[in-house]
Amino acid sequence: MQKKLIVLPLLLLGICFNTLGQRQSVDVQHYGISLTVRDNTDKITATAEITLRFLNELPELRLDLVGPAIADTGMTVLKVTEKVSAGRSAAAKPGAPYNIKNIPFRQDSAALYLSVNGRKDETHTYRIEYAGIPGDGLIISKNKYGKRTFFTDNWPDRAHHWLPCIDHPSDKAAVDFDVITPDKYTVVANGLKTQDVLTGNHQRRTHYTEKALLPTKIFAIGIAGFAVDHSADVQGIPVYSYVFPENKKQGFADYGKAGEILRFFIQQIGPYPYKKLANIQSKTIYGGMENAGAIFYSEESVGSRDIEELLAHEIAHQWFGDAITETGWEHVWLSEGFATYMTHLYMEHTYGTDTLKTGLKADRKKVIAFEKKRYTPVVDTSAKDRYTQLLNANSYQKGGWVLHMLRRQVGDSLFWKGIRSYFATYGGHNANTSDFRKVMEKESGQNLDDFFRQWLYMPGMPELSIRPGGEGKFIITQQQEPLFTFPLEYAIDNDPRIYKVQIKDKVTVINIHANHTIRIDPQINLLFMYGRDM
Incomplete structure (x- = not known):
């Protein structure tokens, strides 16, 4: 993610109240999200089919979801059901006869509670029907040209403003999107498009399937009038640009740089973790948002003089933050610090070592300035539920500097060997700072305890x-x-x-x-x- 100067309402800063115990009790396997949007209202109607495995006995399942408020804002759950095998109260197997069982539920302002009596190691699929006007997470607005648009914007834990879910990076799942829109719109989302048909009554139905496991923070749906360009294919990965039609010429040229960036990171890190790379002009509140395989950029990104660095930062996130996801917010440097330094390495590769030095000197100034305002370690456990405060020079620039000093300590060859091993080990999963250290110790043959302790767990610098x-x-x-x-x-x-x-x-x-x-x-x-x- 690239930072952007934003002012967030308080409701964004403390929105996930899910307990550690709940996250350790279930593992979501798959989300099937059906969503209908309209032009005559901001109210959405939706269905979420959530398949999960119980890791422990659990009488009541808690899902993060902002509840109903005034004037249809918030999500009102209408019905919860489950398919059960005919004649017994257990999850139905595919193709077997089944009955529909109503699941008792209740809501409060932050969550949905299902009475499930879950047993350890059982897998169940619950179908939740709901409707409402999202207060956040799914941004329904107009772009700078006055055209209506719909964009998810879930980071850090804003998905549950529009989707019942486990809204934490430690829970990763596959996802399908089935989206019904007015037929004038184009829909883009994570995964591969498997259906795009006109259904009559001036409506369009679009389906995307993402089989890779994703945290909710990088779920993506974009709905707008787009001009679309298939700009490249890199080792079998199609690369697309989605821009507002008014920006077509400049946008295709700017976003068209993505193919070479993708090629560099595949060569240096390992296979690209998704089936496509789409770069999308959007209404994200950030400069860029690294949604897996469907990256959102701010609408001002087209024509930006820093567009190549912005693309490199977000594309680097596809490996670091997306494929390897931090276990908790305090380890967000594994996402942002990595993307920051990988951008420098791409720029060094493309434009020479002086470009790297210039970038590092600028980053050092930012870290020094931040330290004078806030004296805290990179691995910062003080954020609690105010995760946006972690979008700072510690997570980005100091995290990048740590990687640079680590590269200099172990040498280029062993540094890249460690990076590739880290991705090979944890791609598709979660990792924390200790996990990364252990991989780098194994590949370098060095004890890095003191290095990690002083640069990441201690505040300050020499x-x-x-x-x-x-x-x-x-x-x-x-x-x-x-x-x-x-x-x-x-x-x-x-x-x-x-x-x-x-x-x-x-x-x-x-x-x-x-x-x-x-x-x-x-x-x-x-x-x-x-x-x-x-």
Whole structure:
């Protein structure tokens, strides 16, 4: 996701009240979402068929769903049913005779509760019929050209404003979308399109199937008048651009850069995890939103001078954040820090090392500025349910810097070997910071405990003062507490050679010939504050 200056109403910031115990009690296998939208009302009618396995005994199933409020806002559940085998109260098998069983339920402002009496290891499918006007999560509005549009915008946990679900990144499921719209619209969603037909009465029915397991934060439905371009095929993956017709020429040119970006990441990381890549101009409140295989970009993205970096950031997310999803919000750097650094690596590959250095210097300034406002570690457990505050320079730029320093510590070859192994191990699943560390330790043969502890679990960074000590000496002092351990590179005058000293104490003295000056971190390989930065 690319950040965008946004002001979120309070209802967005504390919207998922699902308990850890509930998430550990069920595992959603599949969502079948049927959705009807209209032009004469913002009210949607929908059905969600949710197939899940009970991991423990559970008398009552809690699903995240914003309940009904005034003037049809919020979701009103109309009916909940289950197919059960004829003659006994158990889940019906496909093709077997079945009866429809009504499931008792209740709602409050944040959740839907089903009386299920679930037994461990049983799999059930519940069909929930509901309707209402989404207060968020499914944005029904007009684009900058005054045309009506419908776009999901679920990050971080806003899906349950329009969909009953387990609205947490740790629960991943396959999904089917069956969408009925006025026939003037084009529909795009996660997965492959398996049906697109006119049904009469000026309506269109479109079906998409996504078999890969996704968290709800990256479920995507986009409904608008689109111009569509099939811009490339990369190793069998079709690449599409969906833009507003008024932006067709510029939008196709801008989004058309996606093919080469996709090719680079496949080569460096591993197979692309989805069956298509669609880049979509949208009404997302973010600069970009990395929905799996159906990336949403802000409507102002077309014509942006930073469009190539924006595309690279969101496409990198397809591996990091989408295929490998963080186990909890405190590990969001595994998504945003990775996308930030992978963007730098793509730009380095395309435009040279100086581009990487320029990007890292700009990122370092952002991290320093953020630290002066908020002193907190990258793995931040203080956010509680206000997850949008994690969209900060720690998760993005400092997370990217950690990867850069890790790359320099283990070397390019072992760094990429570790990245590929991390994706191969956790693609399609969830991972946390410790999981990533263990993979990198295995592939590099190094103990990285101290590296991860100080850069990710401790707040701050080295704050250095460097002064002459007489007779060709320079005194380097760490001014922060606690102390960091790190290699410091330096150069002498205009000598192209790079020297390195290991810093671990409060004070370190380096010796050079008299009457010389030194340049600290000439290759831009260390995250630190120095002199005027402090």
